[in-house]
Amino acid sequence: MWRVTIILVLVSLTMAVDKSVIIIGSGISGYSAASRLIENGFDDVIILEAEDRIGGRINTIPFSDGFIDLGAQWVHGQVNNIIYEMTHEHFEFGSTPFVEVPFTFLFSNGTKADQELFRTISKINFDIFLALDETDTFTGSFGEMFLEVLGEVTMNDSFPVFKDLDLKIIETMKENAERFINGYCALKSWFDMSAKLSAQEDEAGGNLHNTWKKQGFKTVFDFISKKLPDPSQHIDIDSKVQLNKKVTNINYNVIDANSKAVITCEDGSSYEAKHVIFTPSLGVLKKYHESLFTPTLPEQKVLAIKTWGFGAAGKVFLEFDEPFWSEEGEPFVAYEFLWLDADKDEAKAYNREWMLGISAFYIVDEFPNMLEAYLGGPKINQFEASSDEKIIEDCMWALEKFLGKSLPKPKAMTRSKWLSNENFLGSYSYPSMDAERAGVGIKELAESINNDNGEPILLFAGEATDEKYPGNTHAGVRSGFRAADEIISSYQ
């Protein structure tokens, strides 16, 4: 009898439950999922990453005398922001004072606009954005709704600023409002974004522009792996990451509960795992979902992939020998450009149309000699295809035009290229009019695929799969934790 018992114990010891997990993508969502799994005793975790670096759309690079971010830069919000919550007691954030310091408005003929007038107009724009954000009863696009509300406001006697205002100024105000929304939400046009669906998303409270100072957003990975604040708690995630591993197919056609999904990479290598967490961007899904998954994904998920929005934004950083933007000793945060028709035409004639998508040139926290431009709109492909020399030339052309004087050349420049990178194909997701019409959304994007026993085999994480804060890094963390928790709870 004792022999039988020993044999049974030996058999059960050698048949440890297979809890293998492959995570595709080492952006913040994949990294967060790995952290949660390893912390819960899942040792057999591998992260396959197509790029030669960890981080995904968090791309902190050395520049000037510190680190700057080509992707995510600000911790947007302090209340209900999981990143702020896990870091702020141990990291002293900086801030870009976009709210506290008024913008400086310049016309493209080099004249300074009436600052009081444009600040009032800009405040009205902002109040309309906030109002739209809180009302989810609209049926049209964000652009249509903005214009409708603005139309009412301009006719309303309680807004005397619009009385006898030149129609051209109102047009400029509309253009700048769209430029801002296009950049902020990575849109080609604000008529593509659903007002109703965007109002259903949440925004974390408190300051929206917390900066990592000179250390950059990469610092967050030290908190997720718990190297910070207490190195003795460090969870080694980096050693689980295999770089330059572009996944080309995930065969999740598992026959029974013991079967595994098979993951194939571009270099011919293949892996097996009980669970796969897929985290690449919605841009990657849109282009490659048919070849990436065997069998093809469920119909409703495919509809959500096709219709939910994924746009592109861009950034340029210019470093100068010294700042020329705070010469009057007044606090300065940003130049906002007011384009005149002739100068728009000139920009188009010289393949500088991308510049019309720049919402502002603004200061960079802790880098006193640096200006950064943020852009959206329909010409990101032209921006990314232009040479570095052309980008510098175009930026200086515009800055000199708007400031009405010649300026020193920058001593360094760097910029993003998210749209043309096959591993991203854009910057972040947005709620589109197409998705509103199709009646699908984040729920379908996030839904896992289970085997016959109801266990999750193929799970989806990433910023676009978070119902509360899509588009953001904190959405990435939340989605990674959600997917990991789904796997963990399937063993309980």
Ligand SMILES: Cc1cc2nc3c(=O)[nH]c(=O)nc-3n(C[C@H](O)[C@H](O)[C@H](O)COP(=O)(O)OP(=O)(O)OC[C@H]3O[C@@H](n4cnc5c(N)ncnc54)[C@H](O)[C@@H]3O)c2cc1C
């Ligand atoms: C210009 C820009 C500015 C932004 N600003 C902010 C900001 O200020 N604050 C903020 O909170 N958020 C910001 N964001 C958004 C934020 O960066 C993203 O929401 C977040 O980083 C997304 O993380 P993720 O893990 O979901 O996806 P990703 O970071 O895209 O991670 C997915 C990973 O999958 C990899 N991958 C893709 N295809 C494959 C494949 N076939 N095989 C293997 N691996 C693959 C990718 O290389 C990538 O590393 C910004 C983004 C951009 C681009």
